[in-house]
Amino acid sequence: MSKEESGAVTLEQIVSLCKRRGLIFPGSEIYGGLAGTFDYGPLGLALKKNIENLWWRMFVDMRDDMYGIDAAILMNPKAWEASGHVSGFSDPLIECSNCKNRFRADHLEDSNVCPSCGKTGTLGAPRQFNMMFATKAGASEDDSATVYLRPETAGGMFVNFKNIVDSFHPKLPFGMAQIGKAFRNEIAPREFLFRVRELEQMEIEYFVSEQDWEAAFEAWRSGMHAYAKALGLPTDQLHELNVEAEDLAHYSKRTIDFEFDYPFGRRELWGLAYRTDFDLGAHQSGSGQKLEYLNEETGEKFLPHVIESSFGVGRTLLAVLASAYREDELGGEKRVYLALDPKVAPIKAMVSPLLKNKPELVEKAKDIRTELQKVHPAIAWDDNGNIGKRYRRQDEIGTPFCITIDFDTLGETPELKDTVTLRHRDTGDQERVSIAEAAGRIRQAIS
Amino acid sequence: MSKEESGAVTLEQIVSLCKRRGLIFPGSEIYGGLAGTFDYGPLGLALKKNIENLWWRMFVDMRDDMYGIDAAILMNPKAWEASGHVSGFSDPLIECSNCKNRFRADHLEDSNVCPSCGKTGTLGAPRQFNMMFATKAGASEDDSATVYLRPETAGGMFVNFKNIVDSFHPKLPFGMAQIGKAFRNEIAPREFLFRVRELEQMEIEYFVSEQDWEAAFEAWRSGMHAYAKALGLPTDQLHELNVEAEDLAHYSKRTIDFEFDYPFGRRELWGLAYRTDFDLGAHQSGSGQKLEYLNEETGEKFLPHVIESSFGVGRTLLAVLASAYREDELGGEKRVYLALDPKVAPIKAMVSPLLKNKPELVEKAKDIRTELQKVHPAIAWDDNGNIGKRYRRQDEIGTPFCITIDFDTLGETPELKDTVTLRHRDTGDQERVSIAEAAGRIRQAIS
Numbered sequence: 052m053s054k055e056e057s058g059a060v061t062l063e064q065i066v067s068l069c070k071r072r073g074l075i076f077p078g079s080e081i082y083g084g085l086a087g088t089f090d091y092g093p094l095g096l097a098l099k100k101n102i103e104n105l106w107w108r109m110f111v112d113m114r115d116d117m118y119g120i121d122a123a124i125l126m127n128p129k130a131w132e133a134s135g136h137v138s139g140f141s142d143p144l145i146e147c148s149n150c151k152n153r154f155r156a157d158h159l160e161d162s163n164v165c166p167s168c169g170k171t172g173t174l175g176a177p178r179q180f181n182m183m184f185a186t187k188a189g190a191s192e193d194d195s196a197t198v199y200l201r202p203e204t205a206g207g208m209f210v211n212f213k214n215i216v217d218s219f220h221p222k223l224p225f226g227m228a229q230i231g232k233a234f235r236n237e238i239a240p241r242e243f244l245f246r247v248r249e250l251e252q253m254e255i256e257y258f259v260s261e262q263d264w265e266a267a268f269e270a271w272r273s274g275m276h277a278y279a280k281a282l283g284l285p286t287d288q289l290h291e292l293n294v295e296a297e298d299l300a301h302y303s304k305r306t307i308d309f310e311f312d313y314p315f316g317r318r319e320l321w322g323l324a325y326r327t328d329f330d331l332g333a334h335q336s337g338s339g340q341k342l343e344y345l346n347e348e349t350g351e352k353f354l355p356h357v358i359e360s361s362f363g364v365g366r367t368l369l370a371v372l373a374s375a376y377r378e379d380e381l382g383g384e385k386r387v388y389l390a391l392d393p394k395v396a397p398i399k400a401m402v403s404p405l406l407k408n409k410p411e412l413v414e415k416a417k418d419i420r421t422e423l424q425k426v427h428p429a430i431a432w433d434d435n436g437n438i439g440k441r442y443r444r445q446d447e448i449g450t451p452f453c454i455t456i457d458f459d460t461l462g463e464t465p466e467l468k469d470t471v472t473l474r475h476r477d478t479g480d481q482e483r484v485s486i487a488e489a490a491g492r493i494r495q496a497i498s
Numbered sequence: 499m500s501k502e503e504s505g506a507v508t509l510e511q512i513v514s515l516c517k518r519r520g521l522i523f524p525g526s527e528i529y530g531g532l533a534g535t536f537d538y539g540p541l542g543l544a545l546k547k548n549i550e551n552l553w554w555r556m557f558v559d560m561r562d563d564m565y566g567i568d569a570a571i572l573m574n575p576k577a578w579e580a581s582g583h584v585s586g587f588s589d590p591l592i593e594c595s596n597c598k599n600r601f602r603a604d605h606l607e608d609s610n611v612c613p614s615c616g617k618t619g620t621l622g623a624p625r626q627f628n629m630m631f632a633t634k635a636g637a638s639e640d641d642s643a644t645v646y647l648r649p650e651t652a653g654g655m656f657v658n659f660k661n662i663v664d665s666f667h668p669k670l671p672f673g674m675a676q677i678g679k680a681f682r683n684e685i686a687p688r689e690f691l692f693r694v695r696e697l698e699q700m701e702i703e704y705f706v707s708e709q710d711w712e713a714a715f716e717a718w719r720s721g722m723h724a725y726a727k728a729l730g731l732p733t734d735q736l737h738e739l740n741v742e743a744e745d746l747a748h749y750s751k752r753t754i755d756f757e758f759d760y761p762f763g764r765r766e767l768w769g770l771a772y773r774t775d776f777d778l779g780a781h782q783s784g785s786g787q788k789l790e791y792l793n794e795e796t797g798e799k800f801l802p803h804v805i806e807s808s809f810g811v812g813r814t815l816l817a818v819l820a821s822a823y824r825e826d827e828l829g830g831e832k833r834v835y836l837a838l839d840p841k842v843a844p845i846k847a848m849v850s851p852l853l854k855n856k857p858e859l860v861e862k863a864k865d866i867r868t869e870l871q872k873v874h875p876a877i878a879w880d881d882n883g884n885i886g887k888r889y890r891r892q893d894e895i896g897t898p899f900c901i902t903i904d905f906d907t908l909g910e911t912p913e914l915k916d917t918v919t920l921r922h923r924d925t926g927d928q929e930r931v932s933i934a935e936a937a938g939r940i941r942q943a944i945s
Contacts, residue, residue, distance in 0.1 A: 073665030079574035127526035218520030
């Protein structure tokens, strides 16, 4: 039964697989959890790192016009006053006087009937609720300063714009990039990794002269599609939504939402926005520091304009999982597998001796594993249970290759000496290849 | 003038280099900063990632008994009640009634005289000051829950102990590892990266049967020295301090502080502690969830004991920088360079055409750089100014190799075709090698 035959994957299936196989757990689970937080286990962390490293390599390492930074989560509150977050980063909130549940006013379909308890006339007036987490820094309650956990990583880049210019003297256009945590006190965290209170972002601020914004915007649009392709996201599940002029934020002249068909509907995955010189202008006013860029050839000084591309890591990971989830039947048995691109798969290959109680097989298999770990460290070992069960366990976590060492590998059939069984995840097909060939296949698949 | 001749490096020299060359900036600098926070620029971030990746590879990737996780920073507050942090993670604080400055009571040499304004009899009684940052999660001020930013990454591992056991069925001994941010509302952040409010930790909780604790403790002690060696930290600046029985935390039966000779004195760098079954016991009581481990062979159930090794990333990075900082004289000119181990150096090599206005040189140099980026992406390009200045710029950020392409590379002297000048950072020595040889030297130095 293919995925198409069995119907689309549900969010519950993904959540269950993530928990069962150690990808992602609810945060603080033994204490009953903490809404909107998740803890990544070994395989989820490996998947997340692969998604982030692919992004960093494509958009930072392999370019000469990008400056990666890692700014602090706690920032001087004046930065969030200048950016408008203190006054404006808020959701309108409505409470039901009967059941005490709260709802986002802009999500309510009927402002007369409580969607939770069903009573009419119990919903109050909307109140603005700032989504930034506040805390106090300093030695006592009385005189300490209120600071905020950053609600987005972008701010950390704008406040370091001058540092990058002063230290590296980059020529326009150039960009800054950052991967890091951000925090939003969401009223109703939901849909697993989709709407959370502690999130991870990958963001790029690309600085250009005003007249160059359209070309840069198009280049980043292409870049985002190239990244989607590298991740293995199916193009037919990814959609561009051109935000209409009347819906644009006041500072933006063009925005594209990249939307993805999640199990729970089409939702925003990534964003691309031309933000004019709004951000640098706001921080220049707020800080009193000149943030102008000097064109050394013309002597011209001006505030660069910016193209921002913004990627939620959790949303990306959820899209990767949802699009890779498959159920089929193999050898007469149902199976679940993740058709992950080998570049993002947590484990690249599993090595296994056919029998665990034959020391010569085990020893040879260990040697081969060590050899393959020179290609990539994420080569798993499994000698537990029969070989079919080992394959299924790897299928479920998306391992593209399984390599089995048997007596022929040791030379029992002389012409098969130093060959192994290479088994492919998606088809279950097996072939006999040399050890060097197996290493080459892994290398090719992940590069 | 060698480092020895010029005297030890000062903290000011390191801070200045970090700012000037884009390694590390004060947090929110354009807004006057935020005490105890720092922002990493491109080169500081690369150095930090190399330090972390080396740790992760040595202690997680290349072992089969380690489970890496990435838990949320916001945790259910009950976890910190159970661990004792809510009641006990505090410093005694004393205020001067004259100058209003506050001091840690345990740091005051004379409790009668204010060390700031010098007045006598103005210091008040000590007050306990909890160092955890608190915030509110939830939809309104009234009923939202107080949650804490984790003060250490360890807690995220203990609360996931059961998840790891249930998903992976590891056999004892096994460990959990995590790299992530932690937050401490230090009364007096100081000494650059040494005492900060937002820090990054690398921690390992290694679970053993009680009778095996001493062997595991010794193994981790060796592992920590091996890591110090891999980082290039000089053994004569690293010291073990065996914490005396009367100074041990109540749950610890043995603790070693690894201390380092920083420019500002000998201070704690890393910690190694045998913590008995205190942590799992506390979380078992606090959560009401059974955290016992079942030995499937004997049927025995028990709480594993734990060896914790804890590494501050910022303190490690500062030790690496301080021990690598050198001043000498080369070619009649003073220079500053960082004698970083190539494994941790932010840039592995710089490639440069001898002249920037000769297209054939530039093209060849670019081809060679692309070739070398297959060895490692961090191969810089510099064609700015004269070649001596380019070398000095790389020296200052610790780039181990510079590779210069000239007309001989293009075949002007036929027997030198496809050879380059390979220049060594520490000595300034230059040699003529083939392109393949240059690639091999880089590969060897970083592996």
